[in-house]
Amino acid sequence: MAGITSTGIDVATIVTQLVAAEKATPQKAIDTQRSAVTTQLSAIGSLKSSLSALRDALAGLKSGAAFGARTATSSNTAVFTATAGSGAASGRYDIEVVNIAQAQKSASAAYASSSAVVGTGTLSVSVGGTTMDLTIGSNNNTLAGIRDAINRASDNPGVNATIVNGSDGARLVLTSRETGVEKAFSLSASGGDGGLDTLVSGFSSLTTASDALVRVDGFDVTSASNVVTTAIDGVTLNLASSRPGETLALDVGTDGAAMKTSLEAFVTAYNNFVTLNKQLTSFDATTNRKGALIGDSTLRSISSTLSRMVGGNEYGSGAEGALASLSQVGLQLQVDGKLKLDGAAFDRALQAGPERVSALFTGANGVGTLLTGKLDDYLRSDGVFATRTENLTQRNRQLDASQDRLDARMLTVEARLRTQYTALDSLLASFNSTSAFLTQQLESLNKSS
Incomplete structure (x- = not known):
C-alpha cells in the first residue's frame, strides 16, 4: 500500500488505525475468555495429576503389599x-x-609359557551329562590356544579357562561357572600326538565342587x-x-519402617492435594488475584468428600477390636486440613496387631478400598475431569470460530475503509486541480487588466 498521497492523506495508516480501534473491544473479549479457559484447563490437569498421584500412593496400602514387608x-x-x-x-x-x-577349580602342570606347544588331538570337557569335544590342531595347540578354544566354544557346557603365570611357569586353570556337585567337570583326551593326554593327566584339584x-x-x-x-x-x-x-x-x-514409608507417601500425596486445592481456590484481597477454580463446585465437592473420608471413623470390619479410623494408626488431620503421621502412635498400633493395621486399609470396608474407589470415579475416562476438559476444549473451539469471524469481518471493514478513503483522496485531488486551474485563470485576468 502506498504511503502519503499527493493530497497529504496517509490512507494506509488511517485505515490500519481505524480497523485496530474497531477490533480492539471484541478482540479483548475473546482474549480474556481464552485466557480463562486456558487457565482452567491447566488447573483441571494439575488437579487430575494430584488425585492420580494420591491413588498411586494408596495402591500398596489397598493391596496389602505395604503391610507384607x-x-x-x-x-x-x-x-x-x-x-x-x-x-x-x-x-x-x-x-x-x-x-x-563351591565351584570346582583345577590347574594343569606348569609349562614354559602360555605359548608353549601342548599337543594335538581331541580334548573333551564334560559337565553333568553334557560333553563338548574340541579339535586341537596345529593352529591352536598351545596353552593359550587351548584356553581360547574352551572359552570361545559355542557348546561350552559351563567351564571357564584362564592362564596363571607362576614362578615355575604357566598353568591352564579351569573353573566351573556354577557351584555345586552337579556342575563339576571332567577332562579326557584322545587321538593326536599324545600331548593332550599329558595335559589332562597333569591336572590337579584346587577346589572341589561341593553343595x-x-x-x-x-x-x-x-x-x-x-x-x-x-x-x-x-x-x-x-x-x-x-x-x-x-x-x-x-x-x-x-518391617515397620517399610510400612511407615508407604504411609508417609500417602500423607505426602494427600497434603499435596490440599495445598493445590488452596492455591486453586485462593483470593488475595490486596492484589485482587483469584485462584483458577475459586468457587468451583466440583473442586469444592471433591475436597469435602476426601476430607470426610480421611477423617472418617467407620472403616474396618466392625468386628471387636478392629481399627475403624486413620487416627488409630497415628494419621491425624491438622487444623489446616493436612494429614500428619505420628510415628510413635503407628508403632504402637503395629505392635498391638499388624493384621489389624492391614485390615484397616485392605478390607472391603477399608480406607484404601473405599478411597481408591472414589478416586477411580473421579479419574475414569467419563468422570468429572474428562467432562470438564471436554467442555473447556469445546469452548476453545467456539472461541476459535469467533476469532475467525472477527478476522473475516475486519478484512471487510478494512476493504471498505480503504475504498472510502481512496475515493476521498481522489476527490480532494480533483478539488485541488480545479482550484489550481481557477487560480491560474484569475492570475491571467489580473495580468491582462
Missing part, C-alpha cells in the same frame, strides 16, 4: 545374610552353615548354590562362609 536379620552377617518376602512368617530360626557351595549344607532348626537343607530359597518359605538365605558346629540366629519380623 518383612525384615530378616542375621546374628552374624559374615556367615550369612537373608531377605524375606511378604509370605514369610515372623519368628526366630536357628541356622548352622555346615558347608558353603551347600545348611541346618535350619536342626533339619538339613542342601543346595547347589549359596543362595538358598527352599529352606524357609518366603526367606532367601545368602551363605557367605562355613561355620560347622556354630548355631546362629535368624529373626524374621514385620
